[in-house]
Amino acid sequence: MVDAATETATETARQAAIAAIDAGAEGLVRLSKFIHANPEVALEEVKASAACADFLDERGFAVEKAVAGLPTAFSASVGQGSPHVAFLAEYDALPNLGHGCGHNLIAIAGIGAGLGLAAALPHLNGGRVTVFGTPAEEAVGGKIVMAEAGLLDGVDAAMGAHPGTIEAVCPTVEGSGEALACISVEIAFRGKSAHAAADPHNGVNALNAVITTFNGIDALRQHVKSDARLHGIITDGGDAPNVVPDYARAVFFVRAANLGYMHELVDKVRRIAEGAASITGATLELALPESANSDMITNYPIARGLKRHLDALGLEMPEAKPEPASGSTDWGNVSYVVPSVETAYPILDRVCTWHSPEVVAASDSELGYANTLLVAKAMALTGIDLLTDPALLAEAKDAFERERAARTA
Ligand SMILES: [Zn+2]
Known part of the structure; x- marks a missing residue:
């Protein structure tokens, strides 16, 4: 009252x-x-x-x-x-x-x-x-x-x-x-530089690993819930066409309706990046911030x-x-x-x-x-x-x- x-x-x-x-x-x-x-x-x-x-x-x-x-x-x-x-x-x-x-x-x-x-x-x-x-x-x-x-x-x-x-x-x-819950995922690969024409067989192409990661995420996108969003850019992709890139890096945002599903997707993205490392021989460095947007x-x-x-x-x-x-x-x-x-x-x-x-x-x-x-x-x-x-x-x-x-x- x-x-x-x-x-x-x-x-x-x-x-x-x-x-x-x-x-x-x-x-x-x-x-x-x-x-x-x-x-x-x-x-x-x-x-x-x-x-x-x-x-x-x-x-x-x-x-x-x-x-x-x-x-x-x-x-x-x-x-x-x-x-x-x-x-x-x-x-x-x-x-x-x-x-x-x-x-x-x-x-x-x-x-x-x-x-x-x-x-x-x-x-x-x-x-x-x-x-x-x-x-x-x-x-x-x-x-x-x-x-x-x-x-x-x-x-x-x-x-x-x-x-x-x-x-x-x-x-x-x-x-x-x-x-949407959202987290940024930094994916870097370290490879080995070589002359891209003279001895490419001696190189490990870090950029190929980044591109393979993009392709893997493109394939994943068909199989995520409709609220999920995965989008990224390449921040480092090599310095010259005639040098096999020994370092390449991409940053993705992974977004989903809640933190639980977002973390599930981050795990899938991690496995894709691990796969890309395995395919190319490059070494993966994946970094996540301490906390995400809820x-x-x-x-x-x-x-x-x-x-x-x-x-x-x-x-x-x-x-x-x-x-x-x-x-x-x-x-x-x-x-x-x-x-x-x-x-x-x-x-x-x-x-x-x-x-x-x-x-x-x-x-x-x-x-x-x-x-x-x-x-x-x-x-x-x-x-x-x-x-x-x-x-x-x-x-x-x-x-x-x-x-x-x-x-x-
Ligand atoms: Zn604003």
């Missing part, structure tokens, strides 16, 4: 959140424009992470920089105890492109939501909000490192927002908001709450529908630790190719900033719901436990 006095306090909290984001809007947009104008790639986000952390520090957050051993990660907290709601802010750019994924907007969506929920806290019965600065989404995945370091332990819910086209949706229904467990109870606020604020989007995952994100690893939602939202009034100059422009556009601030408000209001509605929090936790158990069975 919610009594009238509690409901009045909650309404005051909502108004405080909206007012704080409105009051902070100019500063948030300035911060985002600074990140956009100074694009820094994964793990080099020195200016962006400092600007974001200092912005929150100046507004009363307790900031810790370089968390989880990542120089460009940070955490910024207000309040204490539980529930503890987190907003995740990304800020890395793409090499040779700039902010072609709009992470300068993701940064202020999370930071703006943090400002809003922090302003609401004095009107509520305790609780805590943390903004995490999560670097290198486009490369190693800062969130993977941060989740493994235990930074998200004790957090009750995590939210973030990713820009998209006019087709962007908030993942409210079963089967939406999926992402698949994504979207928390639908939280997503539905968020969608209601997005609708009420006038940020209308198409209804979500079950869709096979097409990409991977380090959000997946967060989603195995904390009930998580990463909503998409439009910064364009049309469809376009992502990671493109068009997106660079949209990430510094009036529509981009306006919709990002609306999403920040909706996330702050959802945070208030989670802090004031034990039933919603319980429903979110139930859904999280159930789905995680099903996926790790």
Whole structure:
């Protein structure tokens, strides 16, 4: 039962959140424009992470920089105890492109939501909000490192927002908001150089081993589940046509609907590479990173709450529908630790190719900033719901436990 006095306090909290984001809007947009104008790639986000952390520090957050051993990660907290709601802010750019994924907007969506929920806290019965600065989404995945370091332990819910086209949706229904588990597999071969015409019989061709690996993976592709994706490039393929390459290297991404099947496929890829080594006589060096991107467990109870606020604020989007995952994100690893939602939202009034100059422009556009601030408000209001509605929090936790158990069975 919610009594009238509690409901009045909650309404005051909502108004405080909206007012704080409105009051902070100019500063948030300035911060985002600074990140956009100074694009820094994964793990080099020195200016962006400092600007974001200092912005929150100046507004009363307790900031810790370089968390989880990542120089460009940070955490910024207000309040204490539980529930503890987190907003995740990304800020890395793409090499040779700039902010072609709009992470300068993701940064202020999370930071703006943090400002809003922090302003609401004095009107509520305790609780805590943390903004995490999560670097290198486009490369190693800062969130993977941060989740493994235990930074998200004790957090009750995590939210973030990713820009998209006019087709962007908030993942409210079963089967939406999926992402593929993904790992990079480095496959190198060492052979023996020789003159390619004079004495090829003395050579061991490392490039042939790489090509044989590609052919083996092409053959495997017919026999994998439809959600699996195997794709690679050759990074080293020899230096001159008249020298038998003594070294060649390829890097593959292996993706699947869950970590279990992904690891099965990695084993098959390993056996193919071993076969290629055996065929050519080259020596295989196969390397895997310590951890992979997990698949994504979207928390639908939280997503539905968020969608209601997005609708009420006038940020209308198409209804979500079950869709096979097409990409991977380090959000997946967060989603195995904390009930998580990463909503998409439009910064364009049309469809376009992502990671493109068009997106660079949209990430510094009036529509981009306006919709990002609306999403920040909706996330702050959802945070208030989670802090004031034990039933919603319980429903979110139930859904999280159930789905995680099903996926790790
Ligand atoms: Zn992105």
